[in-house]
Every structure is written in C-alpha cells, then in structure tokens.
Amino acid sequence: MDYETQVSNMTDYDVIVAGAGTGGSTTAYTLAKRGLSVLLVDRKDRDMIGHKTCGDALGNHHIEELRALVGLPDVPREVVEHDVNGIDLIAPDRVHRLRMQGPTTKGMSFNRHKMGQWFVDLAEGAGAEVLAATRVKRLLFEDGQVAGVRLSTGGSDRDVTAKVVVDATGAAAVLRRQLPESSPVERVIAKEDQMVAWRDIYETPDYEFETPDILEIYWDQEQTLGGYTWVFPQGPHRVNVGVGVMTLPGHRNPKDIMKEYVAPNWDFMRTERVVIDSSGGVAPLRRPLDTMVDNNFVLVGDAACQVNPVHGGGIGSSLLGGALAGTVIADAIEAGDTSIAALWPYNPQYMERYGAKQAALDVFRWFLLNVTNEDINFAFARGVIKASDLLDTSMTGTMKIGRGEKFRRLVSGIGNIPLLRRVKRIADLMERIRAVYAEYPDSPAGLDEWKTRLVPIYEAAKQT
Numbered sequence: 385m386d387y388e389t390q391v392s393n394m395t396d397y398d399v400i401v402a403g404a405g406t407g408g409s410t411t412a413y414t415l416a417k418r419g420l421s422v423l424l425v426d427r428k429d430r431d432m433i434g435h436k437t438c439g440d441a442l443g444n445h446h447i448e449e450l451r452a453l454v455g456l457p458d459v460p461r462e463v464v465e466h467d468v469n470g471i472d473l474i475a476p477d478r479v480h481r482l483r484m485q486g487p488t489t490k491g492m493s494f495n496r497h498k499m500g501q502w503f504v505d506l507a508e509g510a511g512a513e514v515l516a517a518t519r520v521k522r523l524l525f526e527d528g529q530v531a532g533v534r535l536s537t538g539g540s541d542r543d544v545t546a547k548v549v550v551d552a553t554g555a556a557a558v559l560r561r562q563l564p565e566s567s568p569v570e571r572v573i574a575k576e577d578q579m580v581a582w583r584d585i586y587e588t589p590d591y592e593f594e595t596p597d598i599l600e601i602y603w604d605q606e607q608t609l610g611g612y613t614w615v616f617p618q619g620p621h622r623v624n625v626g627v628g629v630m631t632l633p634g635h636r637n638p639k640d641i642m643k644e645y646v647a648p649n650w651d652f653m654r655t656e657r658v659v660i661d662s663s664g665g666v667a668p669l670r671r672p673l674d675t676m677v678d679n680n681f682v683l684v685g686d687a688a689c690q691v692n693p694v695h696g697g698g699i700g701s702s703l704l705g706g707a708l709a710g711t712v713i714a715d716a717i718e719a720g721d722t723s724i725a726a727l728w729p730y731n732p733q734y735m736e737r738y739g740a741k742q743a744a745l746d747v748f749r750w751f752l753l754n755v756t757n758e759d760i761n762f763a764f765a766r767g768v769i770k771a772s773d774l775l776d777t778s779m780t781g782t783m784k785i786g787r788g789e790k791f792r793r794l795v796s797g798i799g800n801i802p803l804l805r806r807v808k809r810i811a812d813l814m815e816r817i818r819a820v821y822a823e824y825p826d827s828p829a830g831l832d833e834w835k836t837r838l839v840p841i842y843e844a845a846k847q848t
C-alpha cells in the first residue's frame with residue numbers, strides 16, 4: 385500500500401468543513417477542485433442555506449480576486465438585485481454627504497439567500513458532499529489533537545473523522561470555542577470587538593428610490609455608536625435597511641433604534657411597506673485572529689474574524705479566506721503533514737492580502753468610536769475629509785490625510801486643532817500597525833513575540 389492510500393484510509397474524509405456559508409462553501413469548493421474528499425456540514429436545511437441577516441452588498445473586485453485565485457465563475461445574474469456604482473457617506477447633520485465612487489465601489493446588491501445557494505451549489509458541483517440539517521456539536525480529539533467532529537442529525541449523533549477540520553460556523557465559532565486552553569488560537573472574542581445589528585428588507589410600492597445604484601451610510605454617534613444606519617436600495621421599489629452598533633457596555637438594542645430613530649426619520653419608512661425579511665445578527669469587528677490555524681484545524685470567515693472592522697463587510701474576505709485556506713490545506717494534505725507548521729502559510733498569506741489592512745482599520749475604529757457628531761459634521765463641512773481619502777483608507781488601510789504637506793495645510797487653514805492632531809496620531813498608529821504586520825512571523829515559533837508588538841499600538845489607539 386503506498387503512503388497516500390494509507391493516509392486517506394485513516395480518516396472518513398480528508399477535510400470536514402463546519403458551516404456552509406460563503407467562507408465554508410468557498411473552502412470546500414477549493415478543496416474539492418483539488419480532488420480531496422470534503423464533507424460540508426450545515427445546521428440549516430439544504431434549501432435554507434444562505435438565508436441570513438446581511439446588508440446584501442458586495443464589491444465586484446472580491447469576485448475578480450477569487451476568479452484569479454481559484455477560478456470562481458461570475459455571479460449569476462439572477463442572484464443580483466441591482467448594480468451598485470457608489471456609496472454615499474452622510475454626516476449626522478444629514479446635510480453634508482460624501483460620494484465615494486471609483487472602480488472599487490462598483491458592485492452588486494444581491495439576494496442573500498440565492499447568493500448562499502449559489503456558493504453551496506458550487507462546492508457540491510466541485511465534488512464536496514453537503515450534509516444539511518445537521519449540527520456540528522463538538523470537536524473530537526485523539527492524543528490531544530483535533531481528529532474530527534460529532535454531528536447531530538434529527539437528534540441522533542455520530543462521529544466523523546478527518547485530517548483537517550475547518551470551523552466556518554460564522555460569528556458563533558462553535559468549534560473555535562472548544563479548542564483546549566493550550567491552543568495559540570484565541571477562543572473568545574471581546575464584546576467591545578463585536579457589532580450587533582437589525583436589518584429589514586422592504587418592498588416600497590409607493591416610494592421610489594431615485595438612485596438605486598448608490599448605497600447610503602448614515603453616521604450618527606448618538607444613535608449608532610461605533611456603527612451606522614444603512615439604506616441600501618435593491619431597485620427603485622426595494623430596500624435593505626438596518627442599523628448596527630458596537631456591543632460596548634450599555635449599548636442600545638438595534639431593533640429599538642430602528643423603531644425609535646429610523647422609522648420616524650426616513651421618508652420611505654413613512655410610506656406603505658411590504659416586509660420581505662426582518663432579523664438581527666452579529667459580526668466580529670476587529671483584526672483577524674492572530675493565528676487562524678492549529679494542528680489539524682483551520683478557521684475561515686467570521687469564525688476567524690475576517691470582517692472589515694469599519695464597514696462590517698465580510699463576504700469578500702470570507703471568500704478570500706476560504707480560497708487561501710483551501711489551497712494551503714490541500715498542499716498540506718498532499719505533503720502528508722497537517723501540523724500547525726504545515727498549515728501556517730495561510731496566516732501570512734491572508735495577513736498580506738487583507739489582514740494588515742483589517743488591523744489598520746481596527747486601529748481607525750477606535751478613533752471613530754471617540755469622535756463626536758460635532759467633530760464629524762465639522763470634518764464634512766470643512767472638507768477635512770475628502771471622499772477620495774476615505775475610499776483610499778477603506779481600500780488600503782492607510783490614511784494619507786494625517787500625513788505630510790496635506791496635513792500641514794489643513795492645520796494652518798482650519799480651526800479645531802485638537803481633532804486634527806488626533807487624526808494625525810491615528811494615521812501614525814495605522815502606519816505602525818501595518819509595519820508590524822509586514823513582519824508577521826513565518827512560523828508558529830514567532831507568534832508570541834509578534835503579538836506583544838500589537839499591544840502598545842492598540843492601547844494608544846484607544847486613547848486617541
């Protein structure tokens with residue numbers, strides 16, 4: 385018997401992927417295309433996979449990146465509700481707005497359920513076995529190492545083994561929480577690093593959205609601290625509207641904010657509405673987990689904290705995480721070594737493509753938490769912030785506004801020097817954290833020392 389046959393006979397599957405969301409389905413798709421045996425498990429019924437609380441918006445550049453990485457096909461037209469051509473950011477005074485428009489704001493407003501079905505179909509079409517209506521209950525260990533999962537279908541349990549288990553169960557991170565204390569993976573995410581949201585989808589027969597290709601984000605620190613209200617049209621008479629807030633001590637319930645703030649203050653909310661969907665959700669908003677792998681174990685998507693910490697978009701980065709993880713896992717299995725060292729390359733690859741930017745935006749998030757409505761109105765009205773600066777910051781995680789000649793001009797031309805000084809401080813911290821990420825360790829041995837370099841930067845960011 386050759387070694388490969390011997391290895392594949394030792395476990396039920398090469399890989400078990402827990403959670404068939406966008407992250408898990410992309411991981412399974414990538415692995416199955418490489419010819420590995422994959423079990424993709426989801427607790428939802430097969431025809432309900434993809435149905436979840438979301439703003440339903442995605443930039444086309446994410447799909448293009450996935451096409452280059454793993455040959456993802458184009459999103460089918462029937463999944464798309466409307467094309468997106470720009471994003472308006474609106475100040476608390478609701479008078480000043482910045483329109484962000486460019487190649488990276490081209491995208492789609494889509495039907496989340498159909499999108500999810502498309503992704504799981506892709507994984508299945510590539511050869512992954514999809515097991516729906518089945519809950520992943522717990523991680524199984526052999527000699528202290530991850531060896532499989534316990535599944536529960538209709539009340540009956542069974543154990544399934546694999547060389548690698550992937551936790552892609554979303555913000556619930558069901559398996560991550562069960563890792564032993566000795567694992568280098570963080571098991572619990574701080575409350576201050578999470579967002580809670582409420583979102584409704586309506587048909588508005590009597591109200592017409594004049595620019596359905598422009599998404600609107602309303603900023604108001606008094607109503608939605610650390611978050612925002614979004615109004616994302618999905619056509620002239622259809623809209624996805626929601627509010628998100630950080631789960632800081634004493635935070636408000638987003639459903640109440642919808643009732644007390646959104647309902648009376650937006651024109652379309654005062655017309656007849658047909659409710660298509662209405663639900664709440666949570667998302668981690670922070671840098672990615674410092675390591676997203678352990679022996680025989682990998683995290684993808686929200687379970688790995690791969691969400692953009694400023695705008696909360698996480699589909700694109702979960703696709704990226706799934707493609708990179710799938711490729712590294714396939715390499716590791718083919719080489720017959722699924723230790724943390726063999727799976728490690730997933731970490732630096734993700735950090736380089738998206739994680740460093742996420743960390744810089746996480747630093748920026750602390751600055752945003754500490755600005756007042758007055759600061760924001762001032763910045764919008766006086767042109768301290770330009771749409772191109774914001775777009776640049778959100779795409780790259782760098783903030784040129786606080787640097788060099790541009791900053792000196794702003795300081796001499798505008799009052800509110802304390803605010804401008806804070807902008808400069810945060811821009812410097814964003815640069816510092818990017819520099820730390822540029823030196824992300826190339827093996828698990830360097831992780832602890834590397835993590836100590838993050839601490840002073842976050843402490844300083846929280847004080848800005």
Ligand SMILES: Cc1cc2nc3c(=O)[nH]c(=O)nc-3n(C[C@H](O)[C@H](O)[C@H](O)COP(=O)(O)OP(=O)(O)OC[C@H]3O[C@@H](n4cnc5c(N)ncnc54)[C@H](O)[C@@H]3O)c2cc1C
Binds near residue numbers: 426439520664684
């Ligand atoms: C209110 C809100 C609005 C958002 N808006 C946007 C947006 O407009 N654009 C964007 O890009 N991102 C948005 N996001 C973020 C985005 O939804 C997520 O980042 C993305 O869906 C992550 O995908 P995932 O595969 O990691 O997790 P999920 O899509 O959550 O998938 C996890 C899957 O795991 C399954 N599962 C969970 N537990 C178990 C278990 N024990 N056993 C088996 N299966 C299990 C679930 O059923 C689910 O199918 C939003 C998030 C929220 C909360």
